[in-house]
Amino acid sequence: MKLRLLAGVSVMALTLGWSSANAADAAAVEVPAAQNLWYVTLFGGASFPSDVKTHSDYYNQDFSMDFDTGFVVGGAVGMRINDMFRVEGELSYARYKANTYDEGIFHGYPADGDLSATYLLANVWADVAQFGDAKIYVGGGIGAAYVTADTTWGGHEYGYGSGGWGFAGQAGAGVTYALAQNIDLDFGYRFKAVSAVDFDSSRDSAAEFSNGKLNSHNLQLGVTFKF
The missing domain is CATH 1.20.5 (Single alpha-helices involved in coiled-coils or other helix-helix interfaces)
Structure with a gap:
């Protein structure tokens, strides 16, 4: 027993x-998995600008410049506020080489020099779908951009010169893919727009080119580090 x-x-x-x-x-x-509330993204890619159109009271006519495909680089610091939404601040820079310009009814004159834009944007993105380690997101942002140039037109001693600040915004979408618990790959599209920028003449002329608008389509690849 x-x-x-x-x-x-x-x-x-x-x-x-x-x-x-x-x-x-x-x-x-x-x-428990880390919350990954904060993140930093670094990105770069190709930027496809529209023509930059202006009006000059000095010459009493309209002008337009065409630019080659350029590049965009930048970074963002963000925070996830819930399972869907995240907010971030973005600093980015785009640059384009001049191609041709139009003056009144005359088109396609050769141009030299370049134009650049520096963006400061506050963005909101929403993760709307997930497929395994991949997430689809949409969103956009608003802020300001400093657009400036140093161009000459057809051998003349004038063209778009020093610029200024304009209201800026963007809308876009993309896909993130988790390479590791705290590292994502980000492929995205952005449509960026800047309005009402005035340019001084690039040389000694008293001319001013007013109300310039810069729109661009951007394809970018980034890496996100989450904390």
Whole structure:
């Protein structure tokens, strides 16, 4: 009788010990995932600008410049506010080489120089769908951009010169893919727009070119580090 009782107690003790060990192992493995509330994204890509159209009271006519495909680079610091939405501040820079210009009814004259835009934007993005490690997002932002140029037109000593600040905004979408728990790859499209920028003449003329608008389509690839 004593032998049976001892055997039963031994079996119960072994069973409880095995269960406790498994529970401890499970607790050690099931560590809660990091919240990743904050993140930093670095990105770069190709930028496709529209013509930059202006009016000059000095010459009493309209002007337009065509630019080659340029580049965009930048970074953003953001915070996730819930499972869907995140907010961020963006600093980015785009640059384009001049191609041709139009003056009144005359079109396609050669142009030299370049134009650049520096963007300061506050963005909101929404993760609207998830497929495994990939997420689709949409959103946009508003802010300001400093647009400036140093161009000459058809050998003349004038063209778009020093610029200024204009209201800026963007809309876009993209796909993020989780390379690791705290690193994402981000492929995105952005439509950026800047309005009402005035340019001085690039040389000694008293001319001013007013109400310039810069629109661009941007394809960019970025890396996001989450904290």
